[in-house]
Amino acid sequence: MKTTSAELIISAAKDHQFPGGPYPEVALSGRSNVGKSSFINTLLTRKGLARTSQRPGKTQTLNFYFINDRFHFVDVPGYGYAKVSKSEREAWGRTMESYFEKREQLKGVVQLIDARHKPTVDDEMMYDWLKHHDLPVIIVATKADKISKGKWDKHIKQIREGLQVDKEDPVILFSSETAYGKDRAWKEITQLLFS
Ligand code: GDP
Numbered sequence: 001m002k003t004t005s006a007e008l009i010i011s012a013a014k015d016h017q018f019p020g021g022p023y024p025e026v027a028l029s030g031r032s033n034v035g036k037s038s039f040i041n042t043l044l045t046r047k048g049l050a051r052t053s054q055r056p057g058k059t060q061t062l063n064f065y066f067i068n069d070r071f072h073f074v075d076v077p078g079y080g081y082a083k084v085s086k087s088e089r090e091a092w093g094r095t096m097e098s099y100f101e102k103r104e105q106l107k108g109v110v111q112l113i114d115a116r117h118k119p120t121v122d123d124e125m126m127y128d129w130l131k132h133h134d135l136p137v138i139i140v141a142t143k144a145d146k147i148s149k150g151k152w153d154k155h156i157k158q159i160r161e162g163l164q165v166d167k168e169d170p171v172i173l174f175s176s177e178t179a180y181g182k183d184r185a186w187k188e189i190t191q192l193l194f195s
Helices: 036-044 086-102 121-132 149-163 182-194
Strands: 006-012 025-030 062-067 071-075 106-114 137-142 171-173
Touching (some): 025 036, 025 121, 025 182, 036 062, 036 071, 036 106, 036 137, 036 182, 086 106, 106 182, 121 137, 121 149, 137 149, 137 182, 149 171, 171 182
Parallel strands (some): 025 071, 025 106
Antiparallel strands (some): 006 062, 062 071
């Protein structure tokens, strides 16, 4: 898909700040440092739109990007943060629950996993939680350029088995260095949004 416009419209800390309107959306989730900002910027061909390597501990928000006047990408903060207080974590947990449980515009989730390593316990918990909410998930395995091609199948298998990925959920190898996987990622995302 060609991106004609992409704009951050709101960083929402509470559910009353989520934008209204009929536009379908896809959320993007993953451990911090997995390559989520790089993935968003590669897909949208925008260099600095999603900021790379956000500092742990800063205010957690759902960042809503409005794309081509037709749909939203929702950047979910990287999980695996330690540096927030218990009360902050609980408040944030409620915002996340309400988002993933009730958001009617949400058509599915892109979960990013580092292709080099076995999925972590956090990755497993996130995937299980999304499936518990009956959400379709596209797994994007990042940093594929750091693995030799001969080992790609083995690493995909490691992710499928580690997360026990549903048959209907695709696992896409991706690199923001080479843009490998970009067309396939768009195809799967477009299908979620508009079918
Ligand atoms: P985020 O915290 O998930 O948003 O991760 P970032 O997009 O900020 O990426 C974290 C680090 O990994 C940065 O140093 C990126 O340059 C690097 N990175 C992200 N994607 C790739 C990739 O596909 N290939 C390689 N080699 N490095 C990547």
